[in-house]
Amino acid sequence: MIKHLEKVPVINKLKQRLFTDWIKPSQLKQAGILNMNKRNVDYIARYNDRSAYPLVDNKLKTKLVLKEYEVSSPKLLEVITEQHEIKGFRELVQKLDGFAIKPAKGSGGKGILVITGRDGDAFVKPSGSKVDLADIQRHLSNILAGLYSLGGSPDVAVVESLVRCEPMLANYSYQGVPDIRIVAFKGYPVMAMLRLSTQASDGKANLHQGAVGVGLDICTGEALHAVQFDRSIEHHPDTGQPLNAIKIDDWQKLLVMASRCFEATNLGYMGVDIVIDEEHGPLLLELNARPGLAIQMANGTGLLPRLRAVEALRRPHFTAEERVAWSMAHLGAASKPLSQPATEIEASEPVAVGA
Structure with a gap:
């Protein structure tokens, strides 16, 4: 699923300023960064019907x-x-x-137990550590009691087949299965990143815990830029693999999958998490009605110009394939730069970008 590319020079002067210790609001404005307040008010509250939340907040219903x-x-x-x-x-x-x-109602990867093999009566986790049947049964009991669910409400435990990562992609990750986050707005894929687990993240593809985020070109699926702990990096800290060599095959298929989730849920602004299985290809992990903003750091650019471009469409496209074709033509790294309205980010607004 990966092709090796020549190194792509993607960090221009503006992107370099995004990864310094101190960032001025004017620089965030220039980069088109979507901050937390604007995301919550202008996109989540405006475009996400709360009646759809029980669907995306429950992995079983989503599936x-x-x-x-x-x-x-x-x-x-x-x-x-x-x-x-x-x-x-x-x-x-x-x-x-x-x-x-x-x-079923967990969030942020909490409560997920992955077993990759057996050693006699013991069950082997991705890290190589072992648990017994009593440990697993105790974990199931905790799930049902609501220990990992949103709000602590009673939950159900979903048991799924093991995802066996596509071999080439697995070489870029540490222990855990890498996944791809695609942010879709009104059914249009607008930004994407590959999340690679690390030793620091304890094998989990969670950027806030130390996973690596690799921005992906919406047009091609090629690596654009990579970060760990909001710092630019060029190689995976544990595997040593060059991150600018990544390109996802069948990229358009993944984008169409993400776009179809809009038709199924009617959520205008959401995150779609996908893994690539060795045998079955792209598989949906979950949907997120409140996708975080760190994807902008991984891409080295802001979401706002892309969101505004979709909002400005006079004739929205009706099929997933048409929406994906538009996104690939207009939102790729080689596409003509999108205009940025001068009033998008006021200097007085809070500038939390890592949620």
């Missing part, structure tokens, strides 16, 4: 609904809804070498 829109996800093996069902989990795992357990 079942998106299947009708030809959006594939990891195979569902079991759903555990009651404490007494946990005892029967022993029979299921006897047939499996690997699987993933997720809280």
